[in-house]
Amino acid sequence: xxxxxxxxxxxFCLLAFWELVGCLRQPDRRATRIVRLVTxxxxxxxxANPALVSWAATAIGIDRGANLVLYLFVIVxxxxxxxxxxxxxxxxxxxxxxxxxxxVSEAERGGTTSSDQPAEQEDPVEQKDGDxx
Amino acid sequence: xxxxxxxxxSRHGNDDVWVVVTAYNEGSRxxxxxxxLCKSYPxxxxxxxxxxxxxxxxxxxxxxxxxxxxINCGQGAALRTxxxxxxxxxxxxxxxxxxxxxxxxxxxxxxxxPIRAGQVEVALGSRFLGxxxxxxxxxxxxLKLGVVFTRVxxxxxxxxxxxxxxxxxxxxxxxxxxxxxxMAHSSEILDEIARQGLTYCEVPVTIRYTQNxxxxxxxxxxxxxxxxxxxxxxxxx
Numbered sequence: 201x202x203x204x205x206x207x208x209x210x211x212f213c214l215l216a217f218w219e220l221v222g223c224l225r226q227p228d229r230r231a232t233r234i235v236r237l238v239t240x241x242x243x244x245x246x247x248a249n250p251a252l253v254s255w256a257a258t259a260i261g262i263d264r265g266a267n268l269v270l271y272l273f274v275i276v277x278x279x280x281x282x283x284x285x286x287x288x289x290x291x292x293x294x295x296x297x298x299x300x301x302x303x304v305s306e307a308e309r310g311g312t313t314s315s316d317q318p319a320e321q322e323d324p325v326e327q328k329d330g331d332x333x
Numbered sequence: 334x335x336x337x338x339x340x341x342x343s344r345h346g347n348d349d350v351w352v353v354v355t356a357y358n359e360g361s362r363x364x365x366x367x368x369x370l371c372k373s374y375p376x377x378x379x380x381x382x383x384x385x386x387x388x389x390x391x392x393x394x395x396x397x398x399x400x401x402x403x404i405n406c407g408q409g410a411a412l413r414t415x416x417x418x419x420x421x422x423x424x425x426x427x428x429x430x431x432x433x434x435x436x437x438x439x440x441x442x443x444x445x446x447p448i449r450a451g452q453v454e455v456a457l458g459s460r461f462l463g464x465x466x467x468x469x470x471x472x473x474x475x476l477k478l479g480v481v482f483t484r485v486x487x488x489x490x491x492x493x494x495x496x497x498x499x500x501x502x503x504x505x506x507x508x509x510x511x512x513x514x515x516m517a518h519s520s521e522i523l524d525e526i527a528r529q530g531l532t533y534c535e536v537p538v539t540i541r542y543t544q545n546x547x548x549x550x551x552x553x554x555x556x557x558x559x560x561x562x563x564x565x566x567x568x569x570x
Contacts, residue, residue: 285565296406296514300414303380303400307418310379310393 205247212244350445351376351424353415354397355408355497356432360386365434367395374441378418379432380411388432408497409518413511420506428500436498437539444500444536454505455526455533457491458498463537472542475556482560483520489527491535495519495559498538505531516555517562 201209219237223230246253246269253265262268352374356363363379370377377397381389383405392399400414412429419427426445430436436458447453460468461476479494497519501509509525511518526533 289565292514293512295404296410299402299404299406300410300417303402303414304418304421306401308393308399308401310395310397310399 201248209244209248212240212247216240216244347374348376349425350374350428350441351378351419351422351426352428352430352438352441353412353419354379354430354432355382355411355415356380356384356388356392357382357405357408357411358384358386358388359432360384360388360391362434363388363391363432366430366432366436366438367392367397370430370438371395371397373438376419376422376424378415380415382406382408382411407514407518408516409511409521410514412518416501416506416511420503424506425503426500427503427506429497431497435540435542437541440498440536440538441500444498444538447534447536448500448502453532453534454502455509455531456500457493457533457535458496458538459491459493459535460496460538460540461492462535464539465542466539467542468540469542479520479556483523486563487520487524487527489523491523493535494523496538496540498540505529513562513566515559515562517559517566520559520563521566 216237219233219240223233223237226233250265253268255265257263257265257268260268262271352370354363354366354370354377356379359366367377367379375396377395379388379392379397379399381392381399381401383402389399389401398418400418402411402414415429416427426448428441428444430438430441440458440463444456444458447456476493476495480492483489483491483494495516499522505526508529508531509522511521511525513521525531
């Protein structure tokens, strides 16, 4: 085993062990932890045994193991980019709702200038002060 | 006194109309919009979209409702805030108007006329049916491309796709859901009109471009960003 393999496989195995422990302790988030556990284990196995990746690549019609890793990387990156964009958009929507709620609850009625309207003008909106925030 | 009486009558006649003015850093231009607006319309809502200048203070000098977004959320978000506020207070017709003085508030009357007559639920202002003052040629091209784009992707036949001067009947305002915070909301509104099967018409309006509004306004290159936002927005729905 090379130095690089040692430096990467051991942390990946530790991460996998960490996920396994978490999986047993917190059953409510088991699915997410299992996905991560499988990811760490796959990474550790792929690094420890590159021939396995080459075999998998050949099996699905890709010439080299490195190409398989590259394709998977690109696909996963695109999925993650979309996922995070969706999360960001959702978060922005929630912030906007919060800002909107604040704006409506703090609504202010402007004063009357001489150029706007006659002073005795009764504003129908003002009669609704009861429901105005 | 005659002018006061006519103003009063005019304002009373427009009790059913709520005008939503969106403004972002419009302190120097808002007065131009609000002064004539408040003479004719008793129900005006100014949505200050997190301005860093004195937009809110200028708005508060007039007899209008002022809603302030504590952060800048975008014109689409501001518009929705104003529309929801107006609907809560019983608005029968809601007019959208920019706070930079580009729109001619005298034309609101003709904008809402088809809605009052019960002919349509949405009236869209069109600068290409009306008049445009000092529009740069590249803006003209971008807007025309927008028209073609909208016809292809939204299946709605309009002559001006990004005109913020429009009016909704109450029923239409309740149905149209604006989810795009930024500039893509104009395309989204057209999408919604087509999707909900709302009746609409275009009304000739005047748009005044000035060096001031062009400097502050969105760049023509933003059209590309709007297209991307629109497509991503559709994916997110």
